[in-house]
Amino acid sequence: MDQVELTINGKKVKAPRTSSILKAALDNGIYIPKLCWDRRLTPYGGCRLCLVEMEGQRKLFASCSTPVKDGMEINTESDRIARARKSVLELLLVNHPLDCPICDKAGECELQDLAFKYGPSASRFKGERKQAPEVTTAPLLERNPNRCILCGKCVRICGEHQGVGAIDLIGRGYDTEVSPAFEESLDCEFCGQCVDVCPVGALGSKPFRFRSRAWYMEEKNTVCPYCGCGCTVTLGISEGKIIRSVGTDGVGLSKGDLCGRGRFGVDYVHSDKRLTKPLIRKDGKLQEATWEEATAYISENLKAVIDSSGPEAVGAIGSQRCTVEDNYMLQKFMREAVGTNNIDSLAALGYSKAQKGIKQAFGLDTLPIDYNSPLTSDSILVVESDITSTHPVWGLKLYAALRDFGATLTVIDPKLTKLSRHASEWLRNTPGTAVAVLNGMMRTILDEGIHDKDAESHPGFAELKSKLEEYTPEKVEGLTGIHPDRLKDAARKFAAAERPLACMTLGANENNKSTDTVLATANLLMLVGAGADALEIPAELTNTIGMFEAGIRPDAGPSHTPLEKPGLGLVEMFYGENSPVKAMFIMGENPVVSFPQAEVVEGTLKGLDLLVVQDLMLSDTAKLAHVVLPAASWGEKEGTVVGASGQPQKVIKCIEQTGESVPDWQIFRNLARFMQKDTGLGTLESLQQEIEGKVSFEFDSSKATPQFNPVDLTMAEETDKEYPLKMVTGNLMQHSGSLTTLSKGLESVVSDAIVQMNKADAKVLEIGDEGYIKVASRRGEITLKAKVTDEVPEGMLYVPSHFPHARVHLLTYPSANGAVSIVAVKVEKA
Amino acid sequence: MSKLIDRIIPDPVRCITGISAYEAEGGFRALKKAARAGPDFVIEEIVRAGLRGRGGAGFPTGRKWAAVAEDTATPKYIICNADEGEPGTFKDRLILEKNPFLLIEGMALAAFTVKAGVGYIYLRGEYPALFHLLEDVIAQCRKKGYIGPDFMGTGADLELYVHRGAGAYICGEETAMIESLEGKRGQPRSRPPYTVNYGYMGKPTLASNVETFANVPIILNIGAESYSKIGSPESPGPKLFSVSGDVVRPGVYELPMGVPLSEIIYEHCGGIKGGRALKAVIPGGVSTAVLRSDDLACRMDFTSKCEGSMGIIGSGAVIVFDEETCMVHTAYRIAKFFAHESCGKCTPCREGTDWIRAILLRMEQGLGVEDDIRLLREVCGNIAGNSFCALGDSAAISTIGFLDKFGDEFEAHIKGKTCPFGGPV
Ligand SMILES: Cc1cc2nc3c(=O)[nH]c(=O)nc-3n(C[C@H](O)[C@H](O)[C@H](O)COP(=O)(O)O)c2cc1C
Ligand code: SF4
Ligand code: SF4
Ligand code: SF4
Ligand code: FES
DSSP: EEEEEEEEEEEEEEEEOOHHHHHHHHHTTOOOOOOOOOOOSOOOOOOOOSEEEETSSSSSSGGGGSSSOOOOOOOOHHHHHHHHEEEEEHHHHHTTOGGGGGGGTTTOOHHHHHHHHHHOOOOHHHHHHHHOOBBHHHOOOOOOOGGGOOHHHHHHHIIISOOOEEEEESSGGOOOEEGGGGGOOOSSOOOOOHHHSSSSSTEEEEGGGTTGGGGGGGEEEESSSSBBBBOEEEEEEEEEEEEEEEETTTTTTTTTOOOHHHSSSSSGGGOOOOOSSSSETTTTHHHHHHOOHHHHHHHHHHHHHHHHHOOOGGGOOOOOSSOOHHHHHHHHHIHHHHHHHOOOOOOGTTHHHHHHHHHHHHHSSSOOOTTTTTGSSSEEEEEEEOOHHHHHHHHHHHHHHHHSOOOOOEOOOOOOOOOHHHHHHEEEOOOOOOOHHHHHHHHHHHHHHHHHOOGGGGGTHHHHHHHTTTHHHHHHHHHOOOOHHHHHHHHHHHHSSSSSEOOOOOOTTOOTOOHHHHHHHHHHHHHOOOOGGGGGGSSSBTTTTHHTTTTOSSSSSSGGGGSEEEOOOHHHHHTTTOOOOOOOOOSOHHHHHHSSEEEEEHHHHTTTEEEEEEEEEEEGGGGGGGEEEEETTTTTEEEEEEEETTOOOEEEESSOOOOOOOBBBHHHHHHHTTTTOOSSOSSSSHHHHHHHHHOOOOOOGGGOOOOOOOOOOOSSSSSSSSEEEEEEEEOOOOOOTTTGGGGGHHHHOOOSEEEEEHHEEOOOOOOOOEEEEEEEEOEEEEEEEEEESSOOTEEEEEEEOOOGGGGGGGGOOOOOSSSSSOOOEEEEOO | OOOOOOSSSSSSSSOOOOOHHHTTTTHHHHHHHHHHHHHHHHOOOHHHTBBTTTTTTTHHHHHHHHHHOOOOSSEEEEEEEEESSSSTTOOOHHHHOOOHHHHHHHHHHHHHHTOOOOEEEETTTTTTTHHHHHHHHHHHHHHTTBTTGGGGGGSSSEEEEEEEEOOOOGGHHHHHHHEEEEEEEEOOOSSSSSSSSSSGSSSOOEEEEEEHHHHHHHHHHHHHHHTTTBBBBSSSEEEEEEESSSSSSSSEEEEETTTTTHHIIIIISSSGGOOOEEEEOOOSTTTTTOEGGGGGTTBOSOBBBTTSBOOTTTSEEEEEEEEEEEHHHHHHHHHHHHHHHHSOHHHHHHHHHHHHHHHHHHHHTTOOOOOOHHHHHHHHHHHTTTSSHHHHHHHHHHHHHHHOOOHHHHHHHHHHHHHHHHSOO
């Protein structure tokens, strides 16, 4: 980058030409006080604390908003500067309530620290203190206007950085205040970023209110337990409890950003629903037992199953939320102690579909995302994915690319999402038809000869060409609703990009995409001359990639080593007509709630001779088990996780294990010992050593072998007269699986399953906003609250599937092949 | 057709609001001339004429036009600053009332010269009648092809829109005005980047005052040579002065730049009302420091300074106070204005202006204490030069001006514990 050289306090420093004086100083270890500056935001210049002297200039300059120049000579400390800063502080303190003794920020308040540094003010201005009431009506966030110093950081992080804009400054001069629009109630994402940036105690996190003084709290960094972004959370721990979670500037992949789940959702570890003892079913009821009893029970019944039906009658479900160590031990136990390859996870219906596509298209087992790739791309295509909901913090990169780096953002999505709202081009397609949109784009690119000519030599090019024959813009319009002109325009622009990027997600509850969607996206990328590194599919959860590398697959062991005799996958085990499985181990997963076609799932589980569930709480699945084992949760154990970026990260033990719970890997170790099939891995160290030898966690996309895989748009189920609506399932930004429903914090934002439906559809059926409706598919019927909106188009319903009581999966069905599994439903007033 | 517009307001009585009347007066001849001679010629003429912005800061207009013309980014915009918020200033209003086509001609010239396709007139919210008048004037011009697509066959396009302000003084500051036009809260932006390169929607933008635009057709009509001979050499041209307060004939006067302040007050405005003596004059709107009767010899242009004060001409708003006016009260009223209009972005201005206001109020009420004058000076010293934009500076300059020139009146208020002029408010 273009560098300039300047002198700060007599020291020569180099800085990028675009840097401010303040940033150049901080990057060189020179401290300048500041209250309105944040690395992530455009300089504001409001607080005037960062004033510095510039050689040859009479006035002082705000260093945060003055760009560096070659040869500039800056002085950051002098009597004059100190006087100016002191006067600014004095002005800020005149009306400040100085209620530090009851302010949660005390001890880590920037205003307090600066007032201390620059000496107490004689407080010659005797001012009336502001007396506005606290605003505590919103969930999670509270506002104390009296403490506000109007630095505007909360407003800017919300608007500029998050792309939300829920709050702004209102009023003028001395009467200026932070407020939601029209002083109404707060309507936002509840990411809580504003609380983190507030330099004083004007914005607070309600769950943290009065919980601890800053100086009594111990802080520890670990990785967020939720999505694949793998953000670093800084936990505040007091009296053995995690009492808050914040981001720390510059630390980890996320560099200080967090979403609401990572910030407000970690309280689940202290849920009063946590299991403290093993449970064994006796006389039809689950009853507390000792670990010895439970282990003996399992060992005995497992042996009985193996003896009568062979090891093929045993199956296991791993977890993307458990550590690499837990998952590795699960598969080791199953493969070595039991002798079965019937090992799979819920990812079979999610990220595994992406991996299949990646393997077919590029010959790669694993393709992590390149975290910062959006920032260097000039054209980003988002394929029917609400990335800022599934992967909120990584999603910020897409927004940043658009905002700061001038990238074009094209979003194919029927739903109004944060990305489609900000997009340069929003192609609002019929739900689930991305494959047709992509095929249509490719056809235009081929027709106009603007494809990459080298791509013609990839295998499958001729087949692709002939497949695309039928995808005329007119036909595509019929399938997707996208006008031919807009389709062609998007195609041309994408083909012209220098560094195109295509992004999508494929979580287990996203039924609007499948392997075919991945293949079509890969085809398009190859056609415009891009490779595997232009395909960004962030893995769903905190350890999704780690779990796969550890060997949670029926057809491959650790590091995707192929197996001679593959086992049964999730679909065969749960939905197979004549599944041989009689005993099942389920670790950290809740099939009854999270797997599609819940009735079948329940049937399968109820028919088992032995069901062992390891979980944090008595989930709906655990309720069906013969044995329930209390597992130590995140925060209570050490281990490794590998999220979307493919980078192994350590999670640490921050608090003691709840009750008698133990880490999942230890459950398998102990069981193996009990069954006299000791794994030889007694300690975490020995386990980690063995894993190190087998799994490298090194992923190299340059080894890709591109190949075209022409695909058609196929829907596993069609709508008809009786079932005319398309039900898409997915995520809410504030939730992750059903785990977050244990969090009091997140439940205070959204705790009710809702179904979004279009105004026009609602009108026909005479359904009002917030009214209850019956949604029925060919498999079942449920009742949900309707949210009438134009965020979804006519003919579409959107249902988040996090809430156990909503039983959304009574309506759905599994689809492990390439087809999209949108559910045809009908709706009526409840 | 030998008639040429050579005055901003050719006729103080008549309002030229019909396009044929304007044409008959010689309207649009400058635009026609420019269309023949080309953009470079226009910029050269403005530079040679030495025109300086009439919005208050006196920035050389030619340099601004050239900077926008040179920027290769597209699209570009022009904005006419008709916010006219400075107390005592009402000269832009007169241009819009009496000779609105002159402004439009000036804006068309600008659009043609810098290649901007869209223009906004940011109109003071308190001028609702002018909003309708301007819409009508724009419609007339469009119909006749003086603006619109490919206006006058120049190949340039111009669509003009009138945007009404909502009554915030800060929105007269050009970057706050742009934020406001963009639909955001009216607060000034950091510079650099400058408006000429990064203005409305982040695009090159020419923002100028009404009177500045109105001067451009005159330059082209009479030629840069003759124009530069009007008024002072460093800031030539005609200037509108808004005179208010205790004079016999308040109003707007079109006089050459550099006219002595005493001439404006005593010759043009007929001196002080009721034969009283003059006590003080604010020469260029409330952002400039107050002067005493012995300062009246100073010339009204961008370069002259009076002893102890910064620039004096400002927006050309001359406010005259007779001997019966209380200076503490006057200082307080102005301080109240600034405290009310501070946008709240930066600490010194947001908090400081309110403190100045509070201290002056207690002085005026006879509740001032010994230390207050020193305190006032200190607060002002901490605002001046440290605030984000010129509003904060102006508040400090104004208060310091009163303390410098009329310190005795402040002391009298403190000592006497009451207002000698019959206050308090
Ligand atoms: C607080 C403040 C208020 C201002 N108000 C006005 C105004 O009402 N009208 C105006 O033309 N310029 C105003 N200005 C000056 C503008 O920022 C800008 O300098 C001017 O519009 C440039 O035009 P010119 O080059 O034609 O002078 C104001 C400046 C400040 C700092
Ligand atoms: S609430 Fe906090 S972050 Fe927001 S403006 Fe006030 S002090 Fe700044
Ligand atoms: S983005 Fe994902 S990893 Fe980051 S805080 Fe949110 S849930 Fe946690
Ligand atoms: S000086 Fe500061 S607070 Fe005052 S108007 Fe300018 S930016 Fe706003
Ligand atoms: S940090 Fe520079 S003005 Fe606030």
